[in-house]
Amino acid sequence: MKKIEDIDFERLTRDDLIWLLQRENSNELQYLYDRAYETKLKYVGNKVYLRGLIEISNICSKDCYYCGVRRSNAHVRRFMMSKDEIIKAAKWAWEKKYASLALQSGERSDTDFVEFITDILREINRFSNGSMGITLSVGEQSEKAYRLWREAGAKRFLLRIETSNPELYKKIHPADHSFEERLASLALLRKTGYQVGTGVMIGLPGQTFEDLADDIIFFKKQDIDMIGMGPWLPHHDTPLGVQYPQIDQKKQLEMGIKMIALVRLYLKDVNIAATTALQAIDPFGREQGLKAGANVIMPVITENEHRGDYLLYDGKPVSDESAEGFRQALQNSVSGIGEEIGFGLQGNSRHWQKRTGA
Numbered sequence: 639m640k641k642i643e644d645i646d647f648e649r650l651t652r653d654d655l656i657w658l659l660q661r662e663n664s665n666e667l668q669y670l671y672d673r674a675y676e677t678k679l680k681y682v683g684n685k686v687y688l689r690g691l692i693e694i695s696n697i698c699s700k701d702c703y704y705c706g707v708r709r710s711n712a713h714v715r716r717f718m719m720s721k722d723e724i725i726k727a728a729k730w731a732w733e734k735k736y737a738s739l740a741l742q743s744g745e746r747s748d749t750d751f752v753e754f755i756t757d758i759l760r761e762i763n764r765f766s767n768g769s770m771g772i773t774l775s776v777g778e779q780s781e782k783a784y785r786l787w788r789e790a791g792a793k794r795f796l797l798r799i800e801t802s803n804p805e806l807y808k809k810i811h812p813a814d815h816s817f818e819e820r821l822a823s824l825a826l827l828r829k830t831g832y833q834v835g836t837g838v839m840i841g842l843p844g845q846t847f848e849d850l851a852d853d854i855i856f857f858k859k860q861d862i863d864m865i866g867m868g869p870w871l872p873h874h875d876t877p878l879g880v881q882y883p884q885i886d887q888k889k890q891l892e893m894g895i896k897m898i899a900l901v902r903l904y905l906k907d908v909n910i911a912a913t914t915a916l917q918a919i920d921p922f923g924r925e926q927g928l929k930a931g932a933n934v935i936m937p938v939i940t941e942n943e944h945r946g947d948y949l950l951y952d953g954k955p956v957s958d959e960s961a962e963g964f965r966q967a968l969q970n971s972v973s974g975i976g977e978e979i980g981f982g983l984q985g986n987s988r989h990w991q992k993r994t995g996a
């Protein structure tokens with residue numbers, strides 16, 4: 639019988655990944671998380687980097703079967719933050735020594751939207767003297783838009799492939815959403831000079847252990863710099879959420895943490911986010927992610943009337959993470975697990991630094 643102690647964690651094979659994803663015994667899981675944590679300390683250290691997440695709009699032209707803000711969901715109150723609101727949040731983050739921001743929104747590629755984002759990037763760069771690490775997460779765009787935004791000051795882009803299995807991708811998206819185009823967008827992001835981030839949803843209906851192992855291998859083959867992935871959670875107004883309303887939340891969380899550990903062990907020097915979906919299942923889900931190899935947290939810093947309208951899945955926390963009490967609680971819980979928040983540090987991906995000599 640295969641024993642976890644016999645695995646060569648320096649050189650994991652696809653079979654090892656599959657076998658490790660299947661582990662459920664708590665001693666074995668702890669062994670895995672400990673190996674991943676050691677790897678994290680060795681390659682990226684014990685600093686946790688913050689990205690102040692601004693959810694700028696839930697208006698979306700896409701219709702993904704899993705997403706609460708999909709175009710066809712008529713129950714969503716659509717919103718778009720104003721430029722002033724976004725800049726105010728960005729300045730708040732800057733003053734609080736969050737040296738990085740992530741701007742996320744539903745997908746739009748019209749000229750007004752492209753210009754709006756360009757304006758915001760220029761303004762953030764102006765007040766921060768170009769030293770804010772800005773990540774965009776606004777979906778598939780033209781090469782021209784990617785270039786424009788890069789020149790206007792965006793440094794990183796997060797575009798999840800959602801699943802690296804094209805067949806599964808087809809099942810969770812309408813026919814006009816193309817896996818190949820998403821892949822081509824990742825290549826464009828690389829070409830236009832971004833730190834490239836991608837990720838998947840974990841525990842999707844129909845997803846196998848083999849699929850998840852292949853997702854990890856996909857990240858490596860694509861030479862990805864940053865990973866943002868988390869458990870799939872049902873939303874009651876989506877086709878997938880209606881078809882599969884009941885999930886084992888504990889299992890989803892466990893699978894999410896296992897994936898973090900395995901990505902750390904397999905890719906070593908990338909940035910990995912402990913995402914909000916982990917925290918949606920367990921208030922300490924993100925800390926568990928950090929102890930298994932993640933090194934980035936993205937607290938939502940938009941404190942506005944639309945906070946509750948960016949609901950991608952049921953149970954998404956809507957607490958005000960910009961409040962003073964929350965900051966203190968976050969700092970306490972991070973230092974409680976022996977880590978340190980990298981205030982004032984952009985926390986660029988080491989992998990990206992090595993690959994570009996930056």
Ligand code: SAM
Binds near residue numbers: 742796
């Ligand atoms: N529109 C941009 C894009 O498509 O990249 C960014 C916004 S999109 C809402 C951000 C991510 O939310 C998606 O990449 C997807 O992985 C995640 N997401 C959407 N619905 C989800 C769900 N039900 N459970 C977990 N994650 C979900």
